[in-house]
Amino acid sequence: MPEITYVGVDGTRRRIDVPAGTSVMRGAVFNDIDGIVAQCAGNAQCATCHVYVDDTTVDRLEPARPDEDDLLDFTACPRRPTSRLSCRLTVTAALDGLIVHVPERQK
Amino acid sequence: MTGDAQPPSVVIVGAGQGGYETAASLREHGYRGRVTLISAEDALPYERPPLSKACLKGDGAAPGDEQLWLRPPTYYARQSIDLVGGTVTAVDPAARTVRLRDGTAYDYGHLVLATGARPRPLDVPGAALRGVHTLRTARDAAALRASLAAAQYAVVVGAGFLGLECAAAARESGRAVTVVEALDRPLARAVSARTAEHFTRLHRGEGTRLLFGQQVVALRGDWHGKVTAVELADGRRLPADLVVIGVGVTPRTELAAAAGLPVGDGVTVDARLLTGDPHISAIGDCAAFPQVRSGKRLRLESVQNAVGHARLVAKRLTGASRAHYQELPWFWSDQFATTVQIAGHDDGHDTEMVLGDDPDAFSVLLFRGEGLRAVESVNRPGDHMAARRLLDGGGRLKPGEAAAPGFTLKGHLARLRDGPAPARRGVS
Numbered sequence: 001m002p003e004i005t006y007v008g009v010d011g012t013r014r015r016i017d018v019p020a021g022t023s024v025m026r027g028a029v030f031n032d033i034d035g036i037v038a039q040c041a042g043n044a045q046c047a048t049c050h051v052y053v054d055d056t057t058v059d060r061l062e063p064a065r066p067d068e069d070d071l072l073d074f075t076a077c078p079r080r081p082t083s084r085l086s087c088r089l090t091v092t093a094a095l096d097g098l099i100v101h102v103p104e105r106q107k
Numbered sequence: 108m109t110g111d112a113q114p115p116s117v118v119i120v121g122a123g124q125g126g127y128e129t130a131a132s133l134r135e136h137g138y139r140g141r142v143t144l145i146s147a148e149d150a151l152p153y154e155r156p157p158l159s160k161a162c163l164k165g166d167g168a169a170p171g172d173e174q175l176w177l178r179p180p181t182y183y184a185r186q187s188i189d190l191v192g193g194t195v196t197a198v199d200p201a202a203r204t205v206r207l208r209d210g211t212a213y214d215y216g217h218l219v220l221a222t223g224a225r226p227r228p229l230d231v232p233g234a235a236l237r238g239v240h241t242l243r244t245a246r247d248a249a250a251l252r253a254s255l256a257a258a259q260y261a262v263v264v265g266a267g268f269l270g271l272e273c274a275a276a277a278r279e280s281g282r283a284v285t286v287v288e289a290l291d292r293p294l295a296r297a298v299s300a301r302t303a304e305h306f307t308r309l310h311r312g313e314g315t316r317l318l319f320g321q322q323v324v325a326l327r328g329d330w331h332g333k334v335t336a337v338e339l340a341d342g343r344r345l346p347a348d349l350v351v352i353g354v355g356v357t358p359r360t361e362l363a364a365a366a367g368l369p370v371g372d373g374v375t376v377d378a379r380l381l382t383g384d385p386h387i388s389a390i391g392d393c394a395a396f397p398q399v400r401s402g403k404r405l406r407l408e409s410v411q412n413a414v415g416h417a418r419l420v421a422k423r424l425t426g427a428s429r430a431h432y433q434e435l436p437w438f439w440s441d442q443f444a445t446t447v448q449i450a451g452h453d454d455g456h457d458t459e460m461v462l463g464d465d466p467d468a469f470s471v472l473l474f475r476g477e478g479l480r481a482v483e484s485v486n487r488p489g490d491h492m493a494a495r496r497l498l499d500g501g502g503r504l505k506p507g508e509a510a511a512p513g514f515t516l517k518g519h520l521a522r523l524r525d526g527p528a529p530a531r532r533g534v535s
Contacts, residue, residue, distance in 0.1 A: 022174065026174075029178070030178070030179045032182075032185075039414065040410070041154045041156075041177065041410075042154075043156060043439070044488070045437075045439050045448070047492065067446070067488045070487075070488045070489030070492070071488055071489070071492060073489060073492070073517070074489075074492040074493075074496070
């Protein structure tokens, strides 16, 4: 199972096995990772599952599609080049080892 | 909560999005009392929006799938939320107890009615035939999905959001689909004429037959009690081996009414979502609450509204806030590859303005006088997010400003932000 590492605001790292086909957002919500709110439950409607992908693993991802790109302009913490919405990151074998940082706040 | 006394027990009736969120939000705000969440469905709390969309298609998550759970089973134990299966049959406000059908009773310090709504039935002969479906729960969705897999001719009665979403899913699954609507356009109570016209074109372009201004007078079946046709007032018979009824919902108010609480179109609540009894709140689809600006009573059917209500009640019960409910309503629907998003509540507009030249991606701004009231965005998520912020800040945009060349909602928002700060209306 692909392993995703979630880094909390305080630097705590948690490595979670997340089933392929689900999302990085769902991996967080189902494992009590603090700071990923996902108010719309993963329907790309709210920009409250924002993550900063670690520079070392960002090349594993396909670029954001236009709807995600638009929503990223409305995150509570500043958008950076590695900003993504975790509900749009579908977990696949190619994402194994992905590291994401949780921003300070989502709302 | 004061001293070491055990805080009163909260009982929540209904484990839809609003009921679940009340329980979760109470714990988030540090509530230490007992929390009991009573569900009439034999399932963990789950997401409903996919039920009328991806779930109906063979390749989407199946209804009841853990992919749709809002939280894993372990969550409820960890948070000490007692998830109870059963149907509440009575509330006794004097004794402060609720009673389940099996006789079990629960005492409450505060009761939250999150009973939701039920599909309105179609009052015509044949409505109980096999192959005729309404859609509200995961169980309904599973039955509809199974019917759809075996169907050839699907007829959807009602061109509201639910009906159109089902029609899109059926069409994408390769069925011949007809939508019958009594009014002269789709989404008549929900969106502007411009947006409605877009959805008409979208569905027709995908090969769905749309019949407007048509009344269904009967559903016909075969010897085995299975639906075979939909009969219209003009005498036409549409072949059908699957019928979806999407003609609106009725709020579930029976418990409240039987307990002697005021009930109209929904359980009547004040701006803090309290019923006539200070120990009982009502939230979500079943609650009719006053709008802060107009004082007019409103009942909304959306995830956003249920979640917003739930959070307000949790804050009130934990003493975190005594605020009135005044969250901006927003809503979305997916049909084929199109997303429509609505921000604000259009309670009558006199000016419509369209942003964007692309017939498949535009936003409609709805003004009443000089004030922006609501924005409908079709495939323009950035506009929708900007509209939400703008309307949440009081909707300071005049039709004249929006008509300026090169106007964008995002740009307008940035200009407002750089100017004097708008007063925040939100409660969170």
